[in-house]
Amino acid sequence: MIDIIDLRKRYGNLEVLKGITNTIHEGEKVAIIGPSGSGKSTFLRCLNCLEDPTSGQIIFEGVNIADMKVDINIHRRHIGMVFQQFNLFNNKTVIDNIMLAPLHIKISELRKKKIKNFFIKLRNVFTPDKKPLYEINTTKAQIKEEVRANAMRLLKRIGLEDKANAFPSTLSGGQKQRIAIIRALAMNPKVMLFDEPTSALDPEMVGEVLDLIKQLADEGMTMVIVTHEMGFAREVATRVLFMDEGMIVEENTPEEIFNNPRNPRTKEFLSKVL
Amino acid sequence: MGNFGKKIEVFWKMFYESNGYTKVLTGLQNTMYIATVGLAIGIVIGTIIAIIAVIPKYKRLPRILDRFCKFYVGLFRGTPVVVQLLVFYYVVFPLMGVKMPSVNVCVLVFGLNSGAYVSEIMRSGIMSVDPGQLEAARAVGLSFGVSMMKVVVPQAVKNILPTLGNEFIALIKETSVVSFVGAADLYVAFNYIGTNSYEFMVPYLVMALIYIVLVMAIALLVRIMERSLRKSDRHN
Numbered sequence: 001m002i003d004i005i006d007l008r009k010r011y012g013n014l015e016v017l018k019g020i021t022n023t024i025h026e027g028e029k030v031a032i033i034g035p036s037g038s039g040k041s042t043f044l045r046c047l048n049c050l051e052d053p054t055s056g057q058i059i060f061e062g063v064n065i066a067d068m069k070v071d072i073n074i075h076r077r078h079i080g081m082v083f084q085q086f087n088l089f090n091n092k093t094v095i096d097n098i099m100l101a102p103l104h105i106k107i108s109e110l111r112k113k114k115i116k117n118f119f120i121k122l123r124n125v126f127t128p129d130k131k132p133l134y135e136i137n138t139t140k141a142q143i144k145e146e147v148r149a150n151a152m153r154l155l156k157r158i159g160l161e162d163k164a165n166a167f168p169s170t171l172s173g174g175q176k177q178r179i180a181i182i183r184a185l186a187m188n189p190k191v192m193l194f195d196e197p198t199s200a201l202d203p204e205m206v207g208e209v210l211d212l213i214k215q216l217a218d219e220g221m222t223m224v225i226v227t228h229e230m231g232f233a234r235e236v237a238t239r240v241l242f243m244d245e246g247m248i249v250e251e252n253t254p255e256e257i258f259n260n261p262r263n264p265r266t267k268e269f270l271s272k273v274l
Numbered sequence: 275m276g277n278f279g280k281k282i283e284v285f286w287k288m289f290y291e292s293n294g295y296t297k298v299l300t301g302l303q304n305t306m307y308i309a310t311v312g313l314a315i316g317i318v319i320g321t322i323i324a325i326i327a328v329i330p331k332y333k334r335l336p337r338i339l340d341r342f343c344k345f346y347v348g349l350f351r352g353t354p355v356v357v358q359l360l361v362f363y364y365v366v367f368p369l370m371g372v373k374m375p376s377v378n379v380c381v382l383v384f385g386l387n388s389g390a391y392v393s394e395i396m397r398s399g400i401m402s403v404d405p406g407q408l409e410a411a412r413a414v415g416l417s418f419g420v421s422m423m424k425v426v427v428p429q430a431v432k433n434i435l436p437t438l439g440n441e442f443i444a445l446i447k448e449t450s451v452v453s454f455v456g457a458a459d460l461y462v463a464f465n466y467i468g469t470n471s472y473e474f475m476v477p478y479l480v481m482a483l484i485y486i487v488l489v490m491a492i493a494l495l496v497r498i499m500e501r502s503l504r505k506s507d508r509h510n
């Protein structure tokens with residue numbers, strides 16, 4: 001699903017990612033662990049080009065999205081991302097947070113079709129061979145209704161439908177993060193990236209967020225999770241990557257990594273955190 | 275003092291009985307029109323410049339645009355607005371063959387002028403928005419422009435509303451020079467009353483009072499706005 005080929009990232013003179021090659025397969029749940037500053041977040045953010053790689057390729061569905069010439073916005077729609085700090089849009093209600101991107105994208109597609117049809121019609125007036133128009137079988141209002149219904153369905157799923165019209169500032173951290181997750185889901189992503197989704201939460205709210213992520217995992221969502229929750233990584237991940245100093249030092253199944261780490265740096269790290 | 279009472283009488287005659295007040299109303303209307311529409315144009319221009327200033331500069335086009343904007347801002351902040359008015363009215367527009375009522379020239383020049391100031395205000399407003407907001411919008415596949423317009427700029431505007439209110443006050447005060455290019459503002463109205471009654475003391479006093487009341491009323495509105503905004507932020 002995602003092929004990462006010799007990915008490098010530097011900030012000035014600091015090389016943060018030193019040549020990472022890996023493949024995220026469909027259905028996998030990959031956990032990334034490692035010490036602070038080892039480049040986990042940078043790696044994850046390169047996967048949807050939130051950070052532009054300095055060199056290397058990110059092949060997502062056959063397209064190298066690290067290439068500056070591709071329209072990254074189209075590909076990002078299929079890669080959900082969840083941040084440590086939730087990053088709900090503060091100026092929008094919960095339901096508008098969820099609806100913003102799907103609604104904007106669907107409506108601008110409709111608008112584009114209408115504009116194209118206008119030019120085809122114009123052309124058809126002057127030329128004998130008539131070109132067919134693009135089919136338009138929805139209206140703006142219908143699209144809005146659909147997107148809203150889907151957003152409400154997702155809100156119901158996490159039991160927060162009564163918060164639809166609330167602003168993010170009135171919610172708890174756990175609620176914010178669960179809404180951030182379904183905001184990403186509203187785009188029907190093929191893969192989800194999580195960057196320490198529970199690190200900014202009060203301990204009593206960690207469970208509700210991990211439960212939701214676990215549900216998604218059980219439904220077969222492909223996911224890459226940077227996490228400090230070793231128990232969660234062990235339980236949910238199908239593969240664990242241990243990163244240190246900008247490289248993947250060791251990767252294996254959770255059982256092997258946690259019970260039988262091979263690399264001395266992995267051993268040292270795990271002995272500190274477990 | 276009896277002298278002053280006489281002056282008020284003369285003024286009142288001119289103001290009320292000889293319909294001087296219609297001129298004052300026109301002047302007030304022009305002043306507010308130039309300041310309001312000027313600020314609106316300024317906000318649009320300023321927002322565009324501020325967004326160009328924060329676009330990542332990998333490509334050439336944003337770099338060129340940014341340099342042009344910097345030049346524009348430097349030009350309009352670096353010269354007195356009277357000079358800008360005179361130059362546009364007597365040099366730029368005639369050379370371009372454009373004929374326009376002087377009030378409209380004033381609106382344009384004040385728009386361009388406040389655009390330069392608003393761009394700085396807006397830029398600091400955009401900088402004050404958490405970068406995570408833009409990242410989250412980009413991460414769901416919205417373009418840079420759409421993310422700015424739908425997520426970042428609305429939050430930036432909220433942060434700078436009080437400062438924009440002050441810019442509006444500054445504009446109202448600065449419009450008092452529009453008579454240089456023949457636009458009829460408050461000064462023109464009271465000057466008319468003064469000239470026709472050979473008596474300037476009371477007219478200019480009343481003019482000053484009108485400006486003071488205007489500015490104080492807007493300052494009050496800004497303060498009320500500020501307070502209600504702070505209230506809505508309290509949950510954070």
Ligand SMILES: Nc1ncnc2c1ncn2[C@@H]1O[C@H](COP(=O)(O)OP(=O)(O)OP(=O)(O)O)[C@@H](O)[C@H]1O
Pocket residue numbers: 011014016034035036037038039040041042043
């Ligand atoms: N925008 C940036 N500019 C300069 N250096 C950066 C930038 N972002 C990250 N770095 C540096 O890159 C290195 C890796 O950062 P990164 O955030 O990827 O680490 P991490 O493994 O996610 O750490 P943590 O567990 O603390 O989140 C760090 O040394 C950091 O200081």
Ligand SMILES: [Mg+2]
Pocket residue numbers: 040041042196
């Ligand atoms: Mg990190």
